Amino acid sequence: MGIAASAAGPEALAWIVRMMPYGWISTAILLLPFTVALATPLIGRGNRRRTTWLMTGTAGVCLVLATLLFPAIADGEVLRQTFAWAPGLGLEFTLRVDGLTWLFLILVSGIGLLVGIYATYYMPPEYPLVRFFSLLLGFMGAMLGIVLSGNVIQLVFFWELTSLFSFLLIGYWHHGKSARDAARTALIVTVTGGLCLLAGVLVLAHITGSYDVDAILAAGGRIRASPLYLPALVLILLGAFTKSAQVPFHFWLPQAMSAPTPVSAYLHSATMVKAGVFLLLRFWPVLAGTEPWFWIVGGVGLATMLVGAWAATFQHDMKAILAYSTISHLGLITMLAGLGSTLGVVAAIFHTVNHATFKASMFMAVGAVDHETGTRDLRRLGGLRHVMPITATLAVIAGAAMAGVPLLNGFLSKEMFFAVALGANHGLVLDTLTVLVAVAAAALGVTYSLRLVGGAFFGPLRHDYPREPHEPPRWMRFPIGILALACLAVGIFPAWVVGPLLRAAALSVLGPQLPPYNLALWHGLTMPMLMSVIAFVAGCVLYVLGRRRIAARDDAPLIGWTSALHGFERVLAFLTTTLPDLQQRVFPSRKLQVQLLLVVLLAGVFGFLAVQPPPAPVAMHGMHVDPAFALLWLLGIACAIGAATQAKFQRMAALILTAGTGLVVCITFVWLSAPDLAVTQLVVESITTVLLLLGLRWLPKRIRELAPLSPVARYHRVRDAVVAIGIGVGLASLAYAVMNHLVADSASRFYLEQALPGGGGRNVVNVILVDFRAMDTLGEITVLSVVALTVFALLWRFRPAAESIGAPRARGSTPGQAEPHTDRDPRAWADQLAIPGFLILLIAPVIALFALHLFLRGHDLPGGGFVAGISVTMTLIVLYMAAGARWVEARLKVAPARWIGAGLLLAIASGLAAVVLGDPFLTAYHGHWTLPVLGDVPYNSALLFDFGVFAVVSGASALMLVVLAHQSLRRVVPAPDAVRDAGEAES
């Protein structure tokens, strides 16, 4: 790639750069993984081969596409592709490619490809590959999204997305408690960091006035001079440190080793944990070079490097060694970025690449050992080179690179690191400390690499493995081999292999400040060389002298007593247990009523404050009240008051009275010329009544012998009455205020005038719902779906309280439900209801037809998706009432959750169709078709959206209905005979 570019003539190159649709290439790189991730479950289910091809093919295509981009950015140029996102907020969706981005694109897609191949052979056949690869592809897309982001909000979005995918992948084997705990810990730590990052970039955007990365990068001086620099820096660093597992947030990474090894190799060593490093490098030009940057980043990096290396030395689980080693190396990179020298940045980028190659191959080699022997414990391993010679060779190469042995890439970046450490100029004590820690960490690196490779592959062959080990399949060794080869190639011919890449990446960060550096294997007898030798010898000595003692220990000395993980768990326990307990002690709110009261009072207080000072009342002019209308309202008020007085003991009567009030409201709408609202109100009223009736039976029975009222109870009653009256007065005055508040120039005139020419419909309400304010409607149906699913989740396992088990017999149970009672012959019950049941069955299709009618005419006349959806549910209710839940579900496939999902997807798809056609999201099209027989037929694409609304509404209400109806099936556990009889009666 880089080689080809430099070999081609400049004219040819310029031509290629001109002709390539670079913007679309970067778009394709971002979209492809997400698209395939969504498609994988559909295409690849049950076919491992096809699934593998989807994964590796996608990663491969991304790799090739990314390679094509190189000529355009090789000399420090920036490619940008911008889409309108929220122009009103100054937000654009920008894809930005520069040298650093390109390097990460290659890392993410390249290692993704290798991990895909590896995982196919690693994952046990009993686990579905579809889910695994789908998640892995989703992660790949999110990671590519981070590095491609040209907008900081977008960056944070993809950043959090990687945390989510990491959570799902760590918890892939979710039956294991350790995997679940690890996934949760990682999620909490990284997502919290992501939120800090969001706050940080918002501060940055506040300073610079732009969310655009290029604009922020151009405003370095202004940012560093701003008083908000320090808060912004700390917040962004919290994001970077949590993601890159820096002390003291490093504890999630060793825990995350519960994930399948391909995930560890991909996310937790090569790519995701490098996102923090990427962030440090991305904002290095604007944030670095100050005292706080040096102390925080340099200090944390130094500490992490040392702690990680020390802890890694004393682990026995091979993956744990690698995890702590990863922490140590990430600390090294962070420290390089923190020292503030330009050579440090070059070294950081170089080591990022090198670490990704040798650590990923090391993880895969360890995974192969685990796969073959069934254990990863170094104390139970040994001599595997006799049975797995090829894997052993590859592991030796990768381990040597990790230890920094010459001829391998790890050596080169370590040399560069030593040079940077020696070149630091922050006072004698600090410089000496840096150099000493650098050598110590390098020595420990040698020791744990020796332990890892020596412990597993050398020594006498053992015969007590859980499985009989032999060489893993060829394609499992292939990715390890490729990466080991890369280690060698970079190590031997650095300038030739990574020279152009490194230059492009460093150029994009440093620009014209790019320092002179020399990528060569041999620099002569220099100080860094001497440090390398010292570290190497010290590491070997430590290994030879100390390995028995290390093997006998269970924890790392000096730091074994501290545990960041325990600290984290203690904080978590405080937040989730102690704090709520405390809060409950201060506010006695274990009771629902008290909580409700507090909420209502708070709302009242804020509502009262909101209208201070009260707006001047407008004089009501010439109010003419029709006596019939007044009478109607008196009736409605009587019903409402009746319902309130009856609610305590006569719930059924109260419910009917409430329905009466609803009907009065409905007639009021007709009276005030709002037929649309009237129809909706009528249908909603009916379905609400039925749902309430179904719920009514679970309320406890009346207890007739009540003890005399205690003073406390009396006080409660008075209090509740005051609150209730207060709410009533408040709502009434609110309504009064709204009706008397003259709006000078409201939007309603626009809607009234534009509904037909702009929206193609005469029903203004419906046109507003599905066209003008379709985005609002989309939000509303989403909320409705969430509510329905929540109701379902709360009720589907619900068992009624003990006092309502022996529920009132005739009252409360809807009489129409032909469910068998245990104490009588079910057949007789069904027979008695035969005639009404039959009549209801006749009516059901009529209601369904009515629903269709309401739906189709919705755009021009009262109706629409919402009311049609509820009407369909009415059909279902009527069927359930007539024939019972079992009968209906034996004949109709009632799958409301699918309706909800399909409706939401359809609504979104109809909106996206407009985007594809080049218009804003949710644009509707309308016009006329002239058909042969029917003549002029109007069409309107908003109908599709409305159908989505229809499906969501019917699904949501049906879901709630079904879960309530099933309560009655589950209420009593009938004797086996009764079940059989019921089955016969209904069949």
Next chain:
Amino acid sequence: MNVLATVPGWVALTIGALVLAGALLVCIGSVGLLRLDSFYRRVHAPTLGTTLGMYLVLVGTIVFFWAGEGRPALHVILIGVCVTVTTPISLMLLARAALERDRREGAAGIPAANPPETGADGGE
């Protein structure tokens, strides 16, 4: 109300008479519901309104629209059909529920349930 002003007087009178007669029947039914003594008696009273009363109002409506707007408002008949079909359903369900409860509570004067073999008794 201006529609009534435009039609001939006898038409307006007819419409008024039909609607008022219907309303009167509904009113009688309501009074019956209030005054009759047992549930089984009371359940019959409102049917006066839902059958003949409703038909009279419907005919009045049809004439009203026919005379006023010059088109036969035949879709109003649909209302009649729907009410006619649904009223007996709720009536039967109510009566069944009452019967069921009375039998359980052992109220006097309630006929025993028929054995299942004879099927439903449509007597109520």
